[in-house]
Amino acid sequence: MIDPQISEWISQLLRWVHVITAIAWIGSSFYFIHLDLSLKKRDGLAPGVGGEAWQVHGGGFYNMRKYLVAPPEMPKELTWFKWESYSTWITGFFLLVWVYYLHADLYTVDPAVRALASWQVPLIGIGGIALSWLVYEGLCRSPLGRNDVALGCFLFLYILVAAFVFRHLFSGRAAFLHTGAMIATWMSASVFFVIIPNQRKVVADLLAGRSPDPALGKQAKQRSTHNNYLTLPVLFLMLSNHYPLAWSSRYAVGIVGCILIAGAIVRHFFNSQHAGKGSPWWTWAVAAAAIVVAIWLSIIGKPGNENTADIQNGATSATLAAAFDDAVLAVQSRCSMCHAAEPAWDGISIAPKGVRLDTPENILRHADLIRVQAVLTHAMPPNNITEMTLEERKVVATWLAQKDAAVR
Numbered sequence: 001m002i003d004p005q006i007s008e009w010i011s012q013l014l015r016w017v018h019v020i021t022a023i024a025w026i027g028s029s030f031y032f033i034h035l036d037l038s039l040k041k042r043d044g045l046a047p048g049v050g051g052e053a054w055q056v057h058g059g060g061f062y063n064m065r066k067y068l069v070a071p072p073e074m075p076k077e078l079t080w081f082k083w084e085s086y087s088t089w090i091t092g093f094f095l096l097v098w099v100y101y102l103h104a105d106l107y108t109v110d111p112a113v114r115a116l117a118s119w120q121v122p123l124i125g126i127g128g129i130a131l132s133w134l135v136y137e138g139l140c141r142s143p144l145g146r147n148d149v150a151l152g153c154f155l156f157l158y159i160l161v162a163a164f165v166f167r168h169l170f171s172g173r174a175a176f177l178h179t180g181a182m183i184a185t186w187m188s189a190s191v192f193f194v195i196i197p198n199q200r201k202v203v204a205d206l207l208a209g210r211s212p213d214p215a216l217g218k219q220a221k222q223r224s225t226h227n228n229y230l231t232l233p234v235l236f237l238m239l240s241n242h243y244p245l246a247w248s249s250r251y252a253v254g255i256v257g258c259i260l261i262a263g264a265i266v267r268h269f270f271n272s273q274h275a276g277k278g279s280p281w282w283t284w285a286v287a288a289a290a291i292v293v294a295i296w297l298s299i300i301g302k303p304g305n306e307n308t309a310d311i312q313n314g315a316t317s318a319t320l321a322a323a324f325d326d327a328v329l330a331v332q333s334r335c336s337m338c339h340a341a342e343p344a345w346d347g348i349s350i351a352p353k354g355v356r357l358d359t360p361e362n363i364l365r366h367a368d369l370i371r372v373q374a375v376l377t378h379a380m381p382p383n384n385i386t387e388m389t390l391e392e393r394k395v396v397a398t399w400l401a402q403k404d405a406a407v408r
Helices: 004-038 083-101 120-141 148-167 172-207 214-242 252-274 282-300 309-313 317-335 360-365 367-376 390-407
Strands: 049-057 060-067
Touching: 004 060, 004 083, 004 214, 004 252, 083 120, 083 172, 120 148, 120 172, 120 214, 148 172, 148 214, 148 252, 172 214, 172 252, 214 252, 252 282, 317 360, 317 367, 317 390, 360 367, 367 390
Parallel strands: none
Antiparallel strands: 049 060
16 A cells, blocks of 8 residues: 555645646647637738738747648648647546546545445546547537537537536546546547647648648647637636535536536637637626526535524524534544544545644634535535534534624
């Protein structure tokens, strides 16, 4: 068994490298989308040049030109933007394995959803993601793929169906993560299997003096467009594991749909602006409405719906003290094996996120975190691995409600 301290460092380093490579991939992608849309046709450009743009950065001026086919002579050195994508996917895959498969009992298997064996988790997760790529690839190459709007609508529905399936197999946290990993796989696999190979074929044809097949460029452009519009939703899904209000909701699939709409519509705004087609400010209203609906769904769908009105009305200093004592007993018995100065849970060497709940003072200090994680969302203990009962959660809810009433 790996030492818990080494395990923690491996997780930290994997996440660090993954974020670095993701920044590089998304940054270069957004830059080239902006560049491509901002190119202008001007008099005096060389034959074959479709447009140019002047840019200034870091004290230097850059003259960027785009050849619609290829320059008269191919340069000796040609930079291929692919390793950012590959590195992001590879590090993300190892992080998925390290966190959600090797620690499936903590983060992926929720007995209240489905009592899976640990060995079943990677088979379902990896198998589902691989199958989704085959479906995505088939749809793009099918007659449906010739209609971008129809294909986009179908893919939207497919993502919701996949999120629904994951939600009924894994914990809410893992379901969101696997939905994001599925989309990210489409994006990176498109670069590996379609965009880069098609570009290589075009270059080979040009070097051989042949006319490239225009279908190659059209196919690559379609995948690039999908990547453009899916980037922001993927980022939300990947970051959501830290924020349980979204993934713990009964309407988590609806929240995924809202985020897909909000992320795509925001990208449409910037695409239109970069292309000089105006600034469709209405998109921000649509995106804001989608986010508001997502927040509403998270609130009405949260698992912790204890009614605390009567508790608050009857709160006194004596009842508050008694409620706090009961809450301390519940929290310490279900949470302090991990959230302590010296965690007793195997594989954990330091209290997660530095949150200690081993003394009444520490419990009081982290009251707001306890409210979100154990009362409003039931996200903690993870997958309820310590079997915290609904009665114990109500005890904590009672204390928090009386605490709020005492403050007022």
